[in-house]
Amino acid sequence: MYLDEMSYLEVEDYLKKNDTVIIVTGSTENHGKHMPLGTDTFIPTKIMQIFNERYADECIIAPILPYGSTEDLKGYAGTISVGPDLLTEILNHICDDLFDYGFRRFIIVNGHGGNSKSIERTGLHVYKKGGLLARVDWWLIAGQINPMWKGGHGGGEETAGVMAYDESLIKKEYLNEGENMVNDLGDVLPTGTWNMVNFEGGSITIPRPLKSITDNGYMMYGMPDEPSRADKKWGTEMVETMADYIEHFLKAFRQAKLPE
Numbered sequence: 001m002y003l004d005e006m007s008y009l010e011v012e013d014y015l016k017k018n019d020t021v022i023i024v025t026g027s028t029e030n031h032g033k034h035m036p037l038g039t040d041t042f043i044p045t046k047i048m049q050i051f052n053e054r055y056a057d058e059c060i061i062a063p064i065l066p067y068g069s070t071e072d073l074k075g076y077a078g079t080i081s082v083g084p085d086l087l088t089e090i091l092n093h094i095c096d097d098l099f100d101y102g103f104r105r106f107i108i109v110n111g112h113g114g115n116s117k118s119i120e121r122t123g124l125h126v127y128k129k130g131g132l133l134a135r136v137d138w139w140l141i142a143g144q145i146n147p148m149w150k151g152g153h154g155g156g157e158e159t160a161g162v163m164a165y166d167e168s169l170i171k172k173e174y175l176n177e178g179e180n181m182v183n184d185l186g187d188v189l190p191t192g193t194w195n196m197v198n199f200e201g202g203s204i205t206i207p208r209p210l211k212s213i214t215d216n217g218y219m220m221y222g223m224p225d226e227p228s229r230a231d232k233k234w235g236t237e238m239v240e241t242m243a244d245y246i247e248h249f250l251k252a253f254r255q256a257k258l259p260e
């Protein structure tokens with residue numbers, strides 16, 4: 001059930017038997033010419049829609065956060081980042097308020113890797129108060145459940161996920177665009193994955209805007225993850241699997257011992 005569709009009395013009733021809440025964190029950022037800026041928000045939104053259709057009585061879902069921390073994708077028109085510090089602060093405030101009403105277990109269904117450190121900081125904040133926070137990175141778990149689903153930023157996995165949400169949002173003419181990576185630091189330090197460079201068999205991180213590395217901003221992480229592989233069937237099966245997985249995890253998480 002969605003928190004913003006409930007009355008405060010219904011929330012009070014829920015808290016008599018339950019102390020778990022799901023919070024969804026997304027992002028508004030470039031994912032390549034073929035993808036909408038809301039990719040990291042739309043896919044977890046779809047996962048939670050299915051969760052709510054199947055398991056509405058089991059857990060409250062708080063309103064989704066469509067802004068995240070995505071500093072290195074700035075520069076592509078429309079990308080908005082609130083930065084890691086403000087994201088932590090927003091999440092701390094959300095969890096503090098919910099904690100005061102009696103929530104103790106927080107499941108963050110996360111759509112964007114750049115949010116991860118902030119979510120972990122909030123997790124420790126919640127722990128110190130006597131609660132527990134779990135971060136569910138849907139795209140990593142989907143790739144662990146089925147290695148064929150594994151994917152990078154704007155690759156096949158996320159393209160399939162957006163197709164499950166709304167196929168009309170995919171710009172199909174750009175599906176075969178390629179990553180178009182450039183050796184922006186010169187050929188002596190060739191561009192690797194994300195902000196890394198390849199050097200004598202190792203990968204070294206040199207932080208720089210993604211816009212200087214690739215003109216379209218999607219990255220496959222060196223795996224077979226072409227967006228053109230994606231179809232709606234893959235996406236639908238994947239988001240349904242994730243909705244069921246989250247429900248199973250929820251049952252286990254409810255039994256986890258809270259900190260003293």
Ligand SMILES: [Zn+2]
Binds near residue numbers: 031039111112154
């Ligand atoms: Zn993404």
